[in-house]
Amino acid sequence: MAEFPVSVTVNGQARRGTVEARKTLADWLRDDCNLTGTHLGCEHGVCGACTVIMDGVAVRSCLVFAVQADGSEVTTIEGLAAEDGTLHPVQDAFQKCHGLQCGFCTPGFIVSVASFLEEHPNPDDTEIREGLSGNICRCTGYQGILQAVKMAAETMQSA
Amino acid sequence: MLLACPPVKPAPFEYHAPERLDEAAQLLAEHADEAKILAGGQSLIPMLALRLTSFPHLVDLGRVADLRGVEQANGSVRIKAMTTQAAIEKDASVGAAVPLLAKAIPLIGHFQIRNRGTVGGSIAHADPASELPAVALALDASIEVTGKGGTRTVAAADFFEGTWTTAMAEDEILSAVSFPTWSGTTGFGVEELARRHGDFAIAGVVAGVELDGSSVKRAAIALFGMDSTPVRASSAEAAVTGTSGAAADLEAAGQAAVAELDPPTDIHGSSAYRKKVGAVLVARALTQALEEARRG
Numbered sequence: 001m002a003e004f005p006v007s008v009t010v011n012g013q014a015r016r017g018t019v020e021a022r023k024t025l026a027d028w029l030r031d032d033c034n035l036t037g038t039h040l041g042c043e044h045g046v047c048g049a050c051t052v053i054m055d056g057v058a059v060r061s062c063l064v065f066a067v068q069a070d071g072s073e074v075t076t077i078e079g080l081a082a083e084d085g086t087l088h089p090v091q092d093a094f095q096k097c098h099g100l101q102c103g104f105c106t107p108g109f110i111v112s113v114a115s116f117l118e119e120h121p122n123p124d125d126t127e128i129r130e131g132l133s134g135n136i137c138r139c140t141g142y143q144g145i146l147q148a149v150k151m152a153a154e155t156m157q158s159a
Numbered sequence: 160m161l162l163a164c165p166p167v168k169p170a171p172f173e174y175h176a177p178e179r180l181d182e183a184a185q186l187l188a189e190h191a192d193e194a195k196i197l198a199g200g201q202s203l204i205p206m207l208a209l210r211l212t213s214f215p216h217l218v219d220l221g222r223v224a225d226l227r228g229v230e231q232a233n234g235s236v237r238i239k240a241m242t243t244q245a246a247i248e249k250d251a252s253v254g255a256a257v258p259l260l261a262k263a264i265p266l267i268g269h270f271q272i273r274n275r276g277t278v279g280g281s282i283a284h285a286d287p288a289s290e291l292p293a294v295a296l297a298l299d300a301s302i303e304v305t306g307k308g309g310t311r312t313v314a315a316a317d318f319f320e321g322t323w324t325t326a327m328a329e330d331e332i333l334s335a336v337s338f339p340t341w342s343g344t345t346g347f348g349v350e351e352l353a354r355r356h357g358d359f360a361i362a363g364v365v366a367g368v369e370l371d372g373s374s375v376k377r378a379a380i381a382l383f384g385m386d387s388t389p390v391r392a393s394s395a396e397a398a399v400t401g402t403s404g405a406a407a408d409l410e411a412a413g414q415a416a417v418a419e420l421d422p423p424t425d426i427h428g429s430s431a432y433r434k435k436v437g438a439v440l441v442a443r444a445l446t447q448a449l450e451e452a453r454r455g
């Protein structure tokens with residue numbers, strides 16, 4: 001099968017490569033860019049573990065082929081914290097509110113919530129629950145995650 | 160350790176990324192039944208990943224700039240096929256012109272899905288439990304279909320033929336959908352029952368009403384998840400038209416809507432359950448629509 005050139009700005013850094021068309025953005029990030037923070041749960045769109053930000057909006061990277069992302073800008077979980085290691089407010093809130101246990105779903109939740117709060121800076125409970133509905137967690141029971149979203153919203157608003 | 164040859168899930172395919180609509184139509188004509196259109200990929204990629212289907216050629220419409228955007232003219236809103244569901248959700252002027260779109264789109268999957276999923280893809284995919292095909296049917300939308308020989312227009316009423324099956328030929332592209340704008344004293348409602356927010360509906364209803372004083376002058380109702388296509392509830396529309404929309408009228412409309420239906424049975428609900436729910440949802444969607452219309 002033919003290979004296609006792709007060039008994507010990932011977390012501010014230009015990345016180039018060639019891929020088979022059937023390789024997903026998630027697999028390309030993990031295998032070719034060695035950015036294994038993006039997790040793969042279901043690999044068919046239902047769990048949200050693979051969420052990344054592509055050209056400013058949250059998408060499931062298992063439902064985008066790497067060739068489709070050619071020319072785009074992608075932010076993964078590795079790109080959220082500041083260069084000096086200061087956590088993104090959503091990461092910080094997940095830690096403080098026990099928004100994670102095993103951590104498998106966490107990158108997808110944090111990337112999704114970071115993007116959700118950009119669009120809904122002051123969400124009510126119903127909006128938060130809707131915003132979280134695309135991500136599945138098998139451990140926490142979601143209450144810590146809900147608290148974390150509220151805390152992050154406050155921090156981001158007062159920042 | 161990383162695997163030397165990392166796994167990929169879908170079967171291999173040739174990838175084409177045309178930049179013009181006529182090029183895309185040409186590619187589809189060339190590869191006939193070996194080719195499939197890739198739009199937002201939110202239904203097709205899962206099916207490829209699960210190997211429920213495979214195609215030797217995928218024609219990605221994502222780089223066809225002329226397939227994105229919205230035009231409002233002559234009492235209708237024309238949405239080009241590759242416009243994302245999220246773009247329409249965020250467009251207040253489309254929401255004002257065609258309120259059913261603003262009410263139905265947030266019920267599609269999750270925001271991450273709507274950021275990629277397209278309006279054209281949702282209608283072309285024709286899942287019987289999908290919201291947008293029902294909106295198109297209720298509002299008598301016209302669907303533009305482009306092939307190598309040019310573009311033809313298909314009425315929504317003639318478009319949906321069965322589960323995932325439409326009036327489009329294999330080498331045709333859904334290029335745009337025009338939704339009529341209603342004028343006068345109108346209101347709209349969408350109701351669906353799903354196990355969790357974002358799941359495909361077990362049963363759902365979209366409804367619109369126009370009032371003349373206190374009586375219903377026109378009604379448009381479509382159900383989804385109740386058959387192999389969305390269903391227009393003409394008898395329910397007739398039942399409620401001319402009434403004042405009292406509770407008993409709406410209940411009668413709900414009964415009329417499901418009387419002739421034989422919905423599917425699956426693990427989420429039996430046929431009889433769907434019928435019961437469908438009737439209740441028709442009454443609720445009409446209540447929502449009437450309240451909105453009466454508020455003016």
Ligand SMILES: Cc1cc2nc3c(=O)[nH]c(=O)nc-3n(C[C@H](O)[C@H](O)[C@H](O)COP(=O)(O)OP(=O)(O)OC[C@H]3O[C@@H](n4cnc5c(N)ncnc54)[C@H](O)[C@@H]3O)c2cc1C
Pocket residue numbers: 044045046195196197198199200201202203204205220240241266267268269272275276277278279280281283284286288289290291331332333334357358359360
């Ligand atoms: C977790 C999850 C939940 C979802 N929940 C819902 C839901 O509640 N309601 C709902 O309606 N949808 C839901 N979806 C599906 C989603 O809305 C899809 O985006 C939509 O059904 C297909 O649009 P697409 O642009 O992604 O098309 P694709 O997946 O790219 O294509 C789907 C099919 O349509 C064909 N096609 C696409 N565009 C065209 C065109 N312009 N011309 C001709 N053929 C075309 C393709 O060849 C393919 O066969 C969900 C998806 C996921 C993953």
Ligand code: FES
Pocket residue numbers: 039040041042043044045046047048049050051060061062063
């Ligand atoms: S791995 Fe992408 S949604 Fe589950």
Ligand code: FES
Pocket residue numbers: 099100101102103104105106136137138139140
């Ligand atoms: S923390 Fe284990 S799946 Fe969410």
